[in-house]
Amino acid sequence: MATVSGRIVKVEYNGNTVAGLGTWTLGGFTREVIEEDSWDIDIKKRSFSVGDGGTITFSGLHDPVDATGQIKIDECCLNSSLTGVTLHFYVNLTNYWRPDTGADILITKCQSITMEKSAMGIVDFEGVCTTGAMIYL
Numbered sequence: 001m002a003t004v005s006g007r008i009v010k011v012e013y014n015g016n017t018v019a020g021l022g023t024w025t026l027g028g029f030t031r032e033v034i035e036e037d038s039w040d041i042d043i044k045k046r047s048f049s050v051g052d053g054g055t056i057t058f059s060g061l062h063d064p065v066d067a068t069g070q071i072k073i074d075e076c077c078l079n080s081s082l083t084g085v086t087l088h089f090y091v092n093l094t095n096y097w098r099p100d101t102g103a104d105i106l107i108t109k110c111q112s113i114t115m116e117k118s119a120m121g122i123v124d125f126e127g128v129c130t131t132g133a134m135i136y137l
Contacts, residue, residue: 004091011058011069012088012096018069020061020123024089026097027055029133053103053129058089062113062121073125077110087127089134100132 011021032049063070075081082104088096099105109126 004095008090008092010090011060012086012090013069013072014086016068018060018073019063019066020070021058021125022060024056024058026089026134027057029054051133053099053131053133056087056089056105056127056129056134057124058126059122059124062115062123070123073107074110077107077125082106082130095137097134097136099129100135103132104130106130 009022009024011018011024029051031051033046034049036045036047065071073087087105088098090096105127107125107127109124112124112126114122114124
């Protein structure tokens with residue numbers, strides 16, 4: 001079984017490493033279940049319904065002048081624009097997760113910054129996969 005260390009984790013936007021980002025979470029693909037029950041059946045019937053590509057959260061050190069990364073991701077959120085498949089979530093130097101073909105990531109949370117006295121600022125982003133699931137390359 002192969003394991004992966006988070007030592008080289010990074011996020012790329014349009015092929016550029018987003019400054020400071022070193023933590024990300026893929027919420028995972030889920031599929032809803034439809035339940036059918038009525039007075040004339042003894043046991044509930046369940047069947048699969050629609051799937052959900054999941055929520056993606058990513059964070060790291062805040063860099064207010066990262067013009068090719070953090071600022072661009074902020075713009076996607078603030079302008080309600082699609083990022084396409086330009087966000088890659090790296091697990092090592094060569095392998096990463098990205099939306100499947102035809103899917104996009106909608107950035108739903110930006111400019112979430114935590115500052116503490118005597119500490120580096122932390123920025124948090126969040127997005128959702130529009131259709132399909134994330135794939136590992």
